[in-house]
Amino acid sequence: MPRKIKRTSNYQLTLDINNESFISPPRESQKTWILNRLVTELSYDLEHLSAVSSSMLPGAEVGVSLDREQSSLSDNDIMEDWQIPIMKKMAEFVTESGGDVLEIGMGRGVASDFIQSFSPKSHTLIECNDFIVSDFPNWKNKHPGCNANIIHGMWQDKWHEVGEYDGILFHTYPLTHEEFVEHVAQSTTFAEHFFAPASEKLRSGGVLTYLTNENDSLSRAHQRSLLKHFSRFTVSVIDDLNIPDDSRDSCWLPQMVLVRAEK
Numbered sequence: 224m225p226r227k228i229k230r231t232s233n234y235q236l237t238l239d240i241n242n243e244s245f246i247s248p249p250r251e252s253q254k255t256w257i258l259n260r261l262v263t264e265l266s267y268d269l270e271h272l273s274a275v276s277s278s279m280l281p282g283a284e285v286g287v288s289l290d291r292e293q294s295s296l297s298d299n300d301i302m303e304d305w306q307i308p309i310m311k312k313m314a315e316f317v318t319e320s321g322g323d324v325l326e327i328g329m330g331r332g333v334a335s336d337f338i339q340s341f342s343p344k345s346h347t348l349i350e351c352n353d354f355i356v357s358d359f360p361n362w363k364n365k366h367p368g369c370n371a372n373i374i375h376g377m378w379q380d381k382w383h384e385v386g387e388y389d390g391i392l393f394h395t396y397p398l399t400h401e402e403f404v405e406h407v408a409q410s411t412t413f414a415e416h417f418f419a420p421a422s423e424k425l426r427s428g429g430v431l432t433y434l435t436n437e438n439d440s441l442s443r444a445h446q447r448s449l450l451k452h453f454s455r456f457t458v459s460v461i462d463d464l465n466i467p468d469d470s471r472d473s474c475w476l477p478q479m480v481l482v483r484a485e486k
Contacts, residue, residue: 317390328395411445422452
């Protein structure tokens with residue numbers, strides 16, 4: 224059975240193919256090229272992770288310790304200030320056309336404020352937390368004349384109530400430990416389970432943006448998942464985020480990849 228080995232002074236990678244029919248291009252040389260590329264890319268990733276690991280911040284332990292669907296949350300529980308530059312850029316993406324915008328997860332209203340600053344045609348929010356929804360009238364009073372409305376509930380339960388949009392901003396997080404396991408630990412990025420629903424509700428040329436859990440690029444699996452539902456995407460690295468060492472978030476490097484995916 225084919226075996227590929229990559230040795231360095233720091234590690235050894237060994238790949239054993241146990242099924243001869245697994246990866247079966249027409250020529251054996253093609254199979255060798257594919258396996259060599261795979262091992263080379265994995266080696267590159269390991270070297271890169273080693274290089275950046277010293278820049279990691281302690282942050283929070285990975286996981287969800289409480290059910291946050293109906294908790295009365297502090298501002299930092301909802302969103303920490305280091306995310307504000309990201310919220311502004313995301314708001315720019317979804318308001319590019321000046322059309323109808325859907326925002327999933329209102330939180331502190333930071334992204335909502337930025338969206339309003341770009342004067343969209345309409346602004347619909349979906350929020351499940353009772354405490355946040357009850358404060359929506361106060362938020363709306365800060366934006367006289369804005370065409371904004373809120374839908375109270377989980378986006379999965381309210382999806383039949385929304386129409387089509389020119390921009391969708393997805394800014395939510397796992398509400399339970401079970402969601403964390405399914406949509407973070409076992410997924411390329413938390414928003415992956417939202418790709419298909421978002422594509423369904425976006426008009427042609429519409430834009431989806433979301434937070435990733437990647438710091439300087441997108442994995443191949445992440446890219447493949449995006450291209451199943453969107454015609455193209457661009458990525459931006461937002462750096463110098465000033466994430467404090469005691470951040471409650473599990474994003475460990477002081478930068479994040481921001482995605483603009485187009486229908």
